[in-house]
Amino acid sequence: MKMKKWGVLAVAGALTASLALFGCSTTTAEEGAGDEATEASYTLVNEGKFTVGVSPDFPPFENLVDGEYVGFDIELSKAIAEELGLEVEFKTLQFDGIPAAVAAGGQVDVGITGLTITPDRQETVDFSDPYYIADQSVAVMKGGEITADNVDDLLNTEGMVIAVQSGSTGEAYAQENYSNATAQAYGNATDCFAAMQSGQADAVCMDKAVVEQMLAEAYTDAEVVKQVATGEEYAVAVSKDNPELLAAINEAIATLTEDGTIEDLTAQFLG
Numbered sequence: 001m002k003m004k005k006w007g008v009l010a011v012a013g014a015l016t017a018s019l020a021l022f023g024c025s026t027t028t029a030e031e032g033a034g035d036e037a038t039e040a041s042y043t044l045v046n047e048g049k050f051t052v053g054v055s056p057d058f059p060p061f062e063n064l065v066d067g068e069y070v071g072f073d074i075e076l077s078k079a080i081a082e083e084l085g086l087e088v089e090f091k092t093l094q095f096d097g098i099p100a101a102v103a104a105g106g107q108v109d110v111g112i113t114g115l116t117i118t119p120d121r122q123e124t125v126d127f128s129d130p131y132y133i134a135d136q137s138v139a140v141m142k143g144g145e146i147t148a149d150n151v152d153d154l155l156n157t158e159g160m161v162i163a164v165q166s167g168s169t170g171e172a173y174a175q176e177n178y179s180n181a182t183a184q185a186y187g188n189a190t191d192c193f194a195a196m197q198s199g200q201a202d203a204v205c206m207d208k209a210v211v212e213q214m215l216a217e218a219y220t221d222a223e224v225v226k227q228v229a230t231g232e233e234y235a236v237a238v239s240k241d242n243p244e245l246l247a248a249i250n251e252a253i254a255t256l257t258e259d260g261t262i263e264d265l266t267a268q269f270l271g
């Protein structure tokens with residue numbers, strides 16, 4: 001599967017390169033400082049800038065602290081931008097609109113926001129090589145009737161409400177696996193926890209690392225009753241019209257993997 005992806009990439013790259021020979025007018029950016037041989041040709045929403053669409057409601061991947069973007073994806077975005085010789089700029093968008101915004105162009109160059117590679121999304125955007133593997137989990141308020149032993153039966157009953165982020169893989173998981181319950185979608189991921197705490201929802205279904213972080217930092221009265229090894233791959237979403245940017249990002253991710261940057265970020269934010 002990975003081989004196939006690279007094959008497609010190579011063909012796309014060759015195609016763009018030959019188009020460039022005939023004077024295709026894409027922005028030309030130096031790839032990395034002092035790297036004479038490699039020049040990449042890709043389009044950018046704003047010249048010299050790597051404009052990243054992000055939904056900062058998903059700690060420890062992206063969050064706003066005192067108005068500042070913080071988290072794993074934020075640091076990763078900065079590191080990729082640096083590899084590309086570009087200045088990073090973040091643009092807050094509601095999560096469920098990010099793949100479409102990337103596909104439409106004009107607003108953001110990429111989406112780096114805990115975005116799982118899914119076949120549905122692959123119809124509208126291209127994904128970079130993965131940089132993180134995630135799982136799902138289900139949280140409930142402590143002391144309620146739902147426990148680790150009965151969650152699959154009890155949560156899958158009519159009248160149960162599961163708070164999920166609109167358009168997320170957690171929403172899809174809840175709909176598929178707890179089809180008798182109602183998957184209540186919220187635009188903002190953190191609102192799911194508030195809804196559960198205030199009794200509007202019986203559970204939250206979301207990416208495991210984020211549930212753990214939310215519980216540790218704000219919802220100590222909630223607990224995880226189920227973890228599912230979905231093995232989701234987080235990757236950078238890039239427009240299908242921008243194969244050269246995708247290639248440059250993959251090169252940056254390879255460098256940041258080899259030099260230990262991604263490992264350090266994982267230890268820093270997810271250790």
Ligand code: ARG
Pocket residue numbers: 054055056057058062095113114115116117134165167168169170189207232
């Ligand atoms: N990984 C999940 C998905 O792709 C959730 C991502 C939510 N990201 C966010 N920044 N709120 O659907």
